[in-house]
Amino acid sequence: MKYCEGAKAGLEISLYPARHDSVFPERYSSLEDICPLFYIRQVKSILRGRYAADVSRGVRDDVGILVEDGQIVDIGRFEDLSRERQGVAVLEYDGILFPSLINAHTHLELSSIRREKIRHSDFVDWVIKLVDTRTSMLSFDVRPDCARAKREAESKGTGYFVNVGNDFQLNRSLGDDQLFEFEQIGINESSADKIFERAAEVAMKDNDGALAIHAPYSVSPRLMKMLKSFNSKRGRVTSLHLAETADEVEFVATGRGRMVDLLNYRVPKWEFHPAGVSPVEYVHSLGLLDEKTLCVHCVFVDDEDARIISKSGSAVTVCLRSNLELSGELPPVDKFLKAGIRLLIGTDSTASAPDLDMFAEVGAFYSKFRNIMSPISVLSAATSDAAIFLGIENRYGSLSPGASSKVVYLPFDGKKEEVLEYLVSNPENKMTVGES
Numbered sequence: 284m285k286y287c288e289g290a291k292a293g294l295e296i297s298l299y300p301a302r303h304d305s306v307f308p309e310r311y312s313s314l315e316d317i318c319p320l321f322y323i324r325q326v327k328s329i330l331r332g333r334y335a336a337d338v339s340r341g342v343r344d345d346v347g348i349l350v351e352d353g354q355i356v357d358i359g360r361f362e363d364l365s366r367e368r369q370g371v372a373v374l375e376y377d378g379i380l381f382p383s384l385i386n387a388h389t390h391l392e393l394s395s396i397r398r399e400k401i402r403h404s405d406f407v408d409w410v411i412k413l414v415d416t417r418t419s420m421l422s423f424d425v426r427p428d429c430a431r432a433k434r435e436a437e438s439k440g441t442g443y444f445v446n447v448g449n450d451f452q453l454n455r456s457l458g459d460d461q462l463f464e465f466e467q468i469g470i471n472e473s474s475a476d477k478i479f480e481r482a483a484e485v486a487m488k489d490n491d492g493a494l495a496i497h498a499p500y501s502v503s504p505r506l507m508k509m510l511k512s513f514n515s516k517r518g519r520v521t522s523l524h525l526a527e528t529a530d531e532v533e534f535v536a537t538g539r540g541r542m543v544d545l546l547n548y549r550v551p552k553w554e555f556h557p558a559g560v561s562p563v564e565y566v567h568s569l570g571l572l573d574e575k576t577l578c579v580h581c582v583f584v585d586d587e588d589a590r591i592i593s594k595s596g597s598a599v600t601v602c603l604r605s606n607l608e609l610s611g612e613l614p615p616v617d618k619f620l621k622a623g624i625r626l627l628i629g630t631d632s633t634a635s636a637p638d639l640d641m642f643a644e645v646g647a648f649y650s651k652f653r654n655i656m657s658p659i660s661v662l663s664a665a666t667s668d669a670a671i672f673l674g675i676e677n678r679y680g681s682l683s684p685g686a687s688s689k690v691v692y693l694p695f696d697g698k699k700e701e702v703l704e705y706l707v708s709n710p711e712n713k714m715t716v717g718e719s
């Protein structure tokens with residue numbers, strides 16, 4: 284109730300932007316009554332945190348962050364900032380302020396589907412049931428569910444999404460804080476040109492979108508090359524699911540195994556020429572790996588695969604909770620680190636992961652790899668490193684002037700030296716306190 288009243292008050296304020304500075308502090312004695320999401324959007328204010336942290340500057344005490352019009356204007360010691368900016372409203376946060384996280388792989392369009400609903404015996408069974416479930420929902424408007432899922436993830440600290448999907452209109456209607464990758468599938472070489480032309484025609488109208496390759500077992504070499512080339516000409520990132528299951532490894536090498544059942548189920552007549560090599564070597568031989576390629580999953584890779592990925596400059600997005608659900612295997616993060624591969628973190632969709640909560644994903648990641656990765660390196664994969672790879676480092680991944688004011692607040696009364704460990708401990712309580 285209190286929260287709703289705050290939200291209403293914030294909305295009212297945003298109608299009169301010119302009066303914010305003078306009116307706001309007197310009118311509301313308790314700033315906690317105001318819904319920060321509405322309040323910060325338009326009003327110049329200082330967010331005061333017991334701590335503020337990001338990857339490049341570490342943890343700092345008693346920091347002030349001046350935000351206005353959806354972006355960070357200044358950041359520094361609260362004492363200094365408040366002296367320089369007298370009269371600006373101050374919002375106190377008794378805990379940690381941290382940049383919003385980047386979800387480097389998800390499918391927002393699947394947000395109507397819960398993983399509990401897809402009982403499966405293996406990966407192929409899961410894909411078949413997922414496709415059946417989607418087909419049975421074709422007459423439903425799933426947009427409200429997808430928009431709700433995105434909003435919920437945002438309110439819990441995600442600032443930006445790499446969102447892969449087949450429904451252009453639906454995904455584009457979900458807002459701008461995403462790299463939308465229009466995903467294409469087509470195993471037959473003969474249909475490559477037609478599929479590409481249709482996809483390119485749609486994607487051309489999109490200012491910053493990209494075309495995604497579903498996977499090497501579902502897209503022909505010709506189509507994969509055309510999709511990659513389209514993105515390369517425009518400097519856009521290409522996502523592809525890669526080496527996700529042992530079935531994929533078998534199929535790419537030999538043309539046999541469980542993937543045959545999947546293709547038989549989906550495609551009346553299909554063709555595939557076994558590559559005789561690993562999925563990573565296969566896509567590398569097609570020229571698909573470079574510093575603008577985002578390889579998603581990479582659970583089944585060996586040292587040589589890791590070396591190839593590293594040398595190409597491609598990054599790997601780890602979606603650990605989805606991998607555990609679908610194959611029960613962990614990605615070989617030790618191999619990634621040894622090879623020097625840039626790591627990103629994603630949730631994948633709710634059809635294979637419990638939720639789109641990036642702090643939960645980061646927490647799961649750290650709990651599995653804490654013996655080989657520090658909290659700061661895991662946080663980097665979810666913020667600054669991801670931002671640099673995606674070319675959005677001016678806007679996301681750090682608490683710097685010019686960056687989005689989507690700042691995450693996590694209540695915390697522990698010591699400064701415990702902050703980073705807390706951030707990777709899957710904290711239950713967190714909220715986004717700014718909006719761009």
Ligand SMILES: [Zn+2]
Nearest residue numbers: 390524631632
């Ligand atoms: Zn995926």
